Amino acid sequence: MSVLVYIETPKGNIKKQGQELAFYGAQHASNAGVDCVALVIGQVNDPGSLGLFGIKRVIQVNENETLDFDSQVYTDIIAKIAAQEGATTIAISHSSNGKALLGRLSVKLEAGSVSGVTSLPDLSNGFVVTKSVFSGKAVAHYNIETPVRVISLMGNSIQLQSTGSPVSVEKISVDHAGSKVKVIGRKTSEGIVPLPEAELVVSAGRGMKGPENWGIVEELSDALGATTACSRPVADSDWRPHHEHVGQTGVAIRPNLYIAIGISGAIQHLAGVNNSKTIVVINKDAEAPFFKAADYGVVGDLFDVVPKLTAAIQKFKQHS
Numbered sequence: 001m002s003v004l005v006y007i008e009t010p011k012g013n014i015k016k017q018g019q020e021l022a023f024y025g026a027q028h029a030s031n032a033g034v035d036c037v038a039l040v041i042g043q044v045n046d047p048g049s050l051g052l053f054g055i056k057r058v059i060q061v062n063e064n065e066t067l068d069f070d071s072q073v074y075t076d077i078i079a080k081i082a083a084q085e086g087a088t089t090i091a092i093s094h095s096s097n098g099k100a101l102l103g104r105l106s107v108k109l110e111a112g113s114v115s116g117v118t119s120l121p122d123l124s125n126g127f128v129v130t131k132s133v134f135s136g137k138a139v140a141h142y143n144i145e146t147p148v149r150v151i152s153l154m155g156n157s158i159q160l161q162s163t164g165s166p167v168s169v170e171k172i173s174v175d176h177a178g179s180k181v182k183v184i185g186r187k188t189s190e191g192i193v194p195l196p197e198a199e200l201v202v203s204a205g206r207g208m209k210g211p212e213n214w215g216i217v218e219e220l221s222d223a224l225g226a227t228t229a230c231s232r233p234v235a236d237s238d239w240r241p242h243h244e245h246v247g248q249t250g251v252a253i254r255p256n257l258y259i260a261i262g263i264s265g266a267i268q269h270l271a272g273v274n275n276s277k278t279i280v281v282i283n284k285d286a287e288a289p290f291f292k293a294a295d296y297g298v299v300g301d302l303f304d305v306v307p308k309l310t311a312a313i314q315k316f317k318q319h320s
């Protein structure tokens, strides 16, 4: 028996989400008294570094292959390794690729599955994991009763710790059916931490009045080293790109700090952000619904408050 974690490696790199999953898998395996095996697919930079997060064995499949993501091909490979390793828990990241894999893996392995889990499995009475439901208004506890389970881990759900040291990597070759997907182009945002991985997010809404005013949001974001986001009407009006739109129909995030500027706090917006650890709201309307979800709130005109906040942060950084 073992725990298998499939680590995504965009552009051959292990990102924070992958490190969190490795740590999660190692902790779960330790609690269950079994081994945790990490699986990477294709060309990967330094897969042995997963040992830093408690992984004892890393399997690299088809190390010389450059494989575009195709959920059928990846399901095939992960399922083969899961069977080979006798894995009873298969954990993957709750990313867009992970969401595409979860259902397929679950069917292929005849496994019960829960997506977007936020806790280590509680093994005291079965296999119970938690996830946030009803737009973050409640936490559900799921007991998976099948002998094999597939779960996807929500980003920023576990505090990453370095508990081990680099390990050697077992390189193996796996036959799989070729991909039916042809990638004809790819657009990536360079130089910024993608929203699902961001620990600090500065977000703004229709209170900004227009795209020409976004400079103050970007200055605050630069001062903090944060990723920028926006409400849906802002993206729909083309004030900001769609990949910045957070909420029920946008990206769901769990940063350590979410600063909401000129956003009312409609339920559909909160659905994607209310799992943030600390929420700061800046709004001139003291009755704005967002204040109910806020840890800290500033009632004031954003055009006055935001530049002052940025200046204070810059001053603090100069003196620290």
Ligand SMILES: Cc1cc2nc3c(=O)[nH]c(=O)nc-3n(C[C@H](O)[C@H](O)[C@H](O)COP(=O)(O)OP(=O)(O)OC[C@H]3O[C@@H](n4cnc5c(N)ncnc54)[C@H](O)[C@@H]3O)c2cc1C
Pocket: 204, 205, 206, 207, 208, 230, 231, 232, 233, 234, 245, 246, 247, 248, 249, 250, 261, 262, 263, 264, 265, 266, 267, 268, 269, 272, 282, 283, 284, 285, 288, 300, 301, 302, 303
């Ligand atoms: C099916 C469905 C799905 C949706 N999905 C999403 C989603 O994923 N994400 C999302 O964001 N929305 C979503 N929406 C839209 C959502 O209901 C709201 O309409 C939207 O979130 C409002 O955006 P906003 O807060 O930027 O704008 P508004 O509601 O117009 O709020 C602007 C806020 O700015 C404040 N303000 C104005 N001027 C200033 C100033 N000078 N200083 C300080 N504060 C100021 C105002 O007091 C107000 O609170 C969805 C709606 C539906 C029906």
